[in-house]
Amino acid sequence: MSEFREDEAVVEGTEEFLPPASAGDTEKVEIVEEEAKEGVEEFLPPQTGADDAATEPAAETVEAEAATVDYxxxxxxxxxxxxxVHAEYANYKKRVDRDRGLARQAGIEAVMTDMMPVLDAIQLAQQHDDLAEGSRMIIxxxxxxxxxxxxxxxxxxxxxxxxxxxxxxMQLPLDEPVQVVTISQVIQPGYELHGRVxxxxxxxxANP
Structure with a gap:
């Protein structure tokens, strides 16, 4: 322990005889420290860039999710x-088709009704065999x-x-007895159109 104390005393005594540090020496020390600091920073990862890179994907993900929900x-x-619209059009088409069919049926029925007197006259003429050969073809x-x-x-x-x-x-009995009311003579035939009388x-x- 005494040896170390003696050495420290020698060093302290020696510093008294050293010349004071000049301004140039101080500037050199500061330059060396600055260069050392810059050299260390070159090997450090950029903190700000990493934070931005981590933040931007998160923001883009949030925006993408919001856009997806809206879409x-x-x-x-x-x-x-x-x-x-498709259901309305289907109903409209069905209604138009139904109305078109009813209109067509009504038109045919009107024409057939107007032709009934002609058909009745033709039948009477046939019953009396009062038709020419050419007329038969037309009929x-x-x-x-x-x-x-x-x-x-x-x-x-x-x-x-x-x-x-x-x-x-009218009533007109038949030659043979009947069990139910039966047609004994057809005065005018009946007509039905597509199953409707x-x-x-x-x-x-003739009655029973």
Whole structure:
């Protein structure tokens, strides 16, 4: 311990005889310290850049999520609008098709109704065999047209009387007894269009 104290005393005594540090020496020391500091900073990672790099992706993620939510809501709204328009158009198309069919049916029925007197006259002429050969061909073509559009005649002697399809104008007994009210004579045939009666057959009936 005494040896170290003696050395310290020698050093302290020596410093008294050293010349004071000049201004140039002080500047050199400061330059060396600055260069050492800059050299150390070159090997340190940039703190500010790393923070920005970590912050920017997070901000972009938040913005992307917000944009995605808005886009999905917009798609859902537009899809609902499209489905509503599609349903309205489908209902409109069905209604138009139905109305068109009803209008067509009404037009055909009107024409067939106007033709009934002509068909009745043709039937009477056929019953009396009062038709020329050329007229028969025309009548056959006319009946093909009416049948094509769904017009069917009904009412035959011997059928059971049906008040929905037949109109009884008179009573006329048959040669043979009957068990139910039966058609004994067809005065005018009935007509139905696509299964719907548009004129009942006018008949005479025989009662049991």
């Amino acid at each position: 999905e809501a917009l798609v859902a709204e537009r899809t609902a609008d499209l489905q509503r 056959d073509e006319l009946r093909k047209v009416t049948t094509k559009h769904g017009l069917v005649t009904f009412g035959e002697v011997g059928e059971e009387f049906n008040p929905v399809r037949h109109e009884a104008l 548009i004129r009942p057959a006018r008949v005479a009936v």
